[in-house]
Amino acid sequence: MSPDSAQFSLPHVVILGAGFGGMNAAFKLRHAQCRVTIIDRSNHHLFQPLLYQVATAGLSPGEIAAPIRHILRGKNIEVLMAEVQGVDTEKKRVLLEANRTVEYDYLIVATGSRHSYFGHNEWEEFAPGLKSIADATKIRKQLLCAYEEAELETDANRRTELLTVVIIGAGPTGVEMAGSIAELAKKGLHREFQNFNPERTRVILIEAGSRVLAPFPESLSESAAKELQTLGVEIRVNSRVQSVTNNEVSLDGEHIRAATIIWAAGVQASRAAKWLNVDTNDKAGRVPVDKFLNIAGHPEIFVIGDTALALDKDGKPLPGVAPVAIQQGKYVGKRITGMLQGKAQDKAFHYFDKGLLAAIGRTYAVAHVGKLKISGWPAWLVWVFVHIAYLIGFRNRVLVLTEWAWAYTTYQRGVRLIVEQKE
């Protein structure tokens, strides 16, 4: 759609999705001999590892998200905000709403994942998940409104219900949310309520597996669980959710009443398999890709990040984490650059595992890097360093650091806004 018609002779690379994968691919392609178009349903790139902090009123949306076209300004990359409807792999074009189409020579599909309710989509209404800024502000609103209602409430049982938060799923997101909410209740709301003590908040973390932070080594799971308990979080492992209704979670033989229920239990790939007409046996709906991240029979189509089912050298699927998406994005960007130059491209994608990190509250983290297992505040320093380093294209990093230092030490909660007024 570029008005510069001279450019039309150049090959066109279309990127679907401006998450970590798509953005890194775009960066690598900015000097290549091609036109680049990146399409996303929202106007911003999101630093997803910190999204739980928006949901728990620790950071405001503007601190972890920035307009895609602002990050890519002046890079000669076309940015379109549009919802993808499908892909015509024969005619090589992407279908958008209103019968708009975008033709491509190379296609990079990096449309991520959504939460999955394992066939119980009716639970979503009562237990929202966390993938977008809109999800995060919805959870934040629910959490904050429960406290507001509790201040008005005179019935003791209902107040207990209002002060109970259930988080389903104890992977990194669930653990980080639980820690953050427990700290908000213990410290962030200090002296703000007259009719109850916010420290009475119950945070219950439910996990179907046998331990929290399953992808981590067992010793770190134990450290994390201990720290969560210190913050007052109740952990229920080996607990399978039977049903979720309005303000109630049912486990085997137990019903927990809670005004805030948050889903952090599972994810499902975007609908890319359907768009590309690819058969997938994967439970999470990911698209199988070869060692070059192509789908079968289409060397011009790449699938990366959470949407892709890529295998490591042992034949195990790569995890749906940011470093995988980042490295795959860079790889594909470089690969297409080479293809455009007519160079032989036989280098397969190789994932370099940088390790795993999870923060629990404001001073504690667990880190698993190579053979190193660390926990406590040294791991937390690593966590801070890594997160700052990867805040690509966002606001001035020094400024962000200052703001965070301020927010962390003072618990200033300018971010604790309930935007929509009560109906």
Next chain:
Amino acid sequence: MSPDSAQFSLPHVVILGAGFGGMNAAFKLRHAQCRVTIIDRSNHHLFQPLLYQVATAGLSPGEIAAPIRHILRGKNIEVLMAEVQGVDTEKKRVLLEANRTVEYDYLIVATGSRHSYFGHNEWEEFAPGLKSIADATKIRKQLLCAYEEAELETDANRRTELLTVVIIGAGPTGVEMAGSIAELAKKGLHREFQNFNPERTRVILIEAGSRVLAPFPESLSESAAKELQTLGVEIRVNSRVQSVTNNEVSLDGEHIRAATIIWAAGVQASRAAKWLNVDTNDKAGRVPVDKFLNIAGHPEIFVIGDTALALDKDGKPLPGVAPVAIQQGKYVGKRITGMLQGKAQDKAFHYFDKGLLAAIGRTYAVAHVGKLKISGWPAWLVWVFVHIAYLIGFRNRVLVLTEWAWAYTTYQRGVRLIVEQKE
């Protein structure tokens, strides 16, 4: 509703509304011999003079709003988030939703104003006004989505429509919005679009009266108009809006197509007159008050700020601006403190006029203080100083200044988020 029963013997002061009036009254009462409850429909106090900057993606909501209970924490003031349904002046109690009631000995009504469409409420859907954070983010979304659509659009007429913004009403809010949007288009979006130049944005400011900034002296109106024109704003004075429909504003003999239409033309007081069962002949629905800011026959009920119709010593109504609300809030807080001490209270409210200020873009303002009339960047420095000085109870002022300096010089637009995804 305080659990501390010993406190129940103290007189109860109930404040409705946590704007400038209500908050200042609360501050003055924090050491008085009484219980204080402040009730607001939202959970935050809003620094309304900067709200237009949220609507035009210059600041994010968290920078100009803070939770009421955070500002008042530790002050022994009960904060309730609830919608007022009415007041029973006989039984001295406020009626909330769900049949909740709050009894009072003294009542301060400071519930502000909403925009008024002069009997054309059907225009609101197409031309939103600006009073709350939700209003501002709605306008911001509309404005930003128009640019996103323009990048996708191939039809030239529709693109022109998408790049046209109409602002109805050239009082301080309308003028500040127009300047801010013109600057966003000229500088803030630089190099971000491939398929059109955002500098092509038309900003049209419509005013029924004969000049912009009517409350200011004529010479300053002229300076402001000139500066707006330099920024590219088209000004239509003596233009009365005949109708507003989807994407169209009709004036006498002219129809302007515009994707973004903003209402800044008039305000109407909250429904307090109805709650208090007071007759008011005022067109804006304000509640008439005496020199002590009481309603007739009720020395225990005060009405202040935009909701009140208070007269100055010449018998002219005081304007609906922040300084009036602030001074009235302080006055009433002091007056009640004195009444509680049993002292004679014969000092009437006197408004000290500190002048008028309006900013046009990032380096220009007009100021009218006493006999002084200044325009240009000296007035802009006054504007910055006054706004920082009055940011009560918000985040650290030094930090806010740093952030602003950063945002102003770089046009970093982390705040330019469209939160809801397209349906």
